[in-house]
Amino acid sequence: MRDREKRALATAGSLLLLTPLVAACGDEGATPPRTPTGADQRARGEGGASLTLPDGTRVEVRCADRSGRRVLSERHRPSGGDWSRPRKLHASDQEACQEVELASSQGTVAVNADFGPPTGVGQPPEETLAAVGAEGLDEWRTRLVKDSDGWDRVNVSDGGGTAAFLAYTEKTVTTLWWTRDDGFTGPRTRKRPPKRLDRDFHGSWKTGDGSWRLAVQPRGRGGVATFFRADGTECVVRVALWPNSRRVGEFTEVHRDRGSYSPKCPGWSTDDFVKLNAEGDALTFQVSRLRFTRTEPDSRERKLPEPPGPVPALDRAWRGEWRPKDGGPKVTLTEERPGHPRATFTDRRGGTCVVRVELFVAHVDLLTDTANSEPRVLKGKRTADCPPREFRLRLAEDGDSFRLERQGKPDRVFVRPGN
Numbered sequence: 001m002r003d004r005e006k007r008a009l010a011t012a013g014s015l016l017l018l019t020p021l022v023a024a025c026g027d028e029g030a031t032p033p034r035t036p037t038g039a040d041q042r043a044r045g046e047g048g049a050s051l052t053l054p055d056g057t058r059v060e061v062r063c064a065d066r067s068g069r070r071v072l073s074e075r076h077r078p079s080g081g082d083w084s085r086p087r088k089l090h091a092s093d094q095e096a097c098q099e100v101e102l103a104s105s106q107g108t109v110a111v112n113a114d115f116g117p118p119t120g121v122g123q124p125p126e127e128t129l130a131a132v133g134a135e136g137l138d139e140w141r142t143r144l145v146k147d148s149d150g151w152d153r154v155n156v157s158d159g160g161g162t163a164a165f166l167a168y169t170e171k172t173v174t175t176l177w178w179t180r181d182d183g184f185t186g187p188r189t190r191k192r193p194p195k196r197l198d199r200d201f202h203g204s205w206k207t208g209d210g211s212w213r214l215a216v217q218p219r220g221r222g223g224v225a226t227f228f229r230a231d232g233t234e235c236v237v238r239v240a241l242w243p244n245s246r247r248v249g250e251f252t253e254v255h256r257d258r259g260s261y262s263p264k265c266p267g268w269s270t271d272d273f274v275k276l277n278a279e280g281d282a283l284t285f286q287v288s289r290l291r292f293t294r295t296e297p298d299s300r301e302r303k304l305p306e307p308p309g310p311v312p313a314l315d316r317a318w319r320g321e322w323r324p325k326d327g328g329p330k331v332t333l334t335e336e337r338p339g340h341p342r343a344t345f346t347d348r349r350g351g352t353c354v355v356r357v358e359l360f361v362a363h364v365d366l367l368t369d370t371a372n373s374e375p376r377v378l379k380g381k382r383t384a385d386c387p388p389r390e391f392r393l394r395l396a397e398d399g400d401s402f403r404l405e406r407q408g409k410p411d412r413v414f415v416r417p418g419n
Helices: none
Strands: 041-046 048-052 058-066 069-077 087-092 096-105 108-116 127-134 139-146 153-156 162-168 172-179 183-191 203-207 212-219 222-229 236-245 248-258 273-276 282-285 291-295 320-324 330-334 342-346 353-363 366-369 376-380 391-395 401-406 409-415
Touching (some): 087 108, 087 127, 127 172, 139 183
Antiparallel strands (some): 041 048, 048 058, 069 087, 096 108, 153 162, 162 172, 203 212, 203 291, 212 222, 236 248, 248 273, 273 282, 282 291, 320 409, 330 342, 342 353, 366 391, 391 401, 401 409
């Protein structure tokens, strides 16, 4: 029910069907019903929750301590009527009631309740109750799961005839269904489909002030975003988008295809995210704070290759040979394969030490050596400065020099040969 690292859910054999209420279970081998994707109303709270149905009925589910046990009860009150007698849904020996979630559509109310250590301890539940009330809330069915992290979400279909309790891991989704006719069925676990960016990302976009245009093309499960300056400045920047979720694209590689290096070109951070709104007609960015709206493609966007090629990670300003101002090994920065930038250090004597180091692009203007990859000696032997240990390369704003930074040691400035 909360964001937490999930353990595998209990198998069907570990599910306990409570008998004080209607105790029936659907055929585990039958074809599962269609899984609903939402609910008309939701409410949640620590130890209890309540909501008002469209017909004015007030529904309340609360947990109370009784004789050393945590008892979860439901009661409801029609509009203008009296409260019903509390109905016990579950009595637990666990230390505390945790979160209670309600979801409702067309008079059907689903309850998702956790029991375990106190919420502030940060521990997952020991027991999770799934309960569904229908037919005027006079009939309830329940299913208890022990030794799991519980259900992350509960949905109820538009007509109120089906409810689904869902638990997610990175690779799987486990579903417990309830139907008005058959009660509970499941749970069943299946592989989650790979995350993909929503198709509504694709197409052309522009900022309100006219300074930028953007074309998004599909590539694999993600996409490639190509930014064009629209104010007369020559600048074309390509960005690889990874599907953080269906409507959120995470920047992974940023590469300036054209234009002089400056803070405005590329002007994009690999820390950025782009989010598609619910209507599919606007893109917003987390870091840059720009907002794009949909537009028709212009001549530059219509000429983009289909499908787009991979986006290199190393900006053009980095590439090539650099020499330190104070002497020491020179360094050559290359990227033979997109996403795999390298630095090759060569000592001043030209061959006594030649070592290649894999790089990580922390930002467009910041490179670091990767701790999970050992330098590769191409010739000679490693020395104290060939290559340096645990370093960072920071590009100047004009792109004409960079600093090699090491903790506890003075920075070393590198420039192009002849400067």
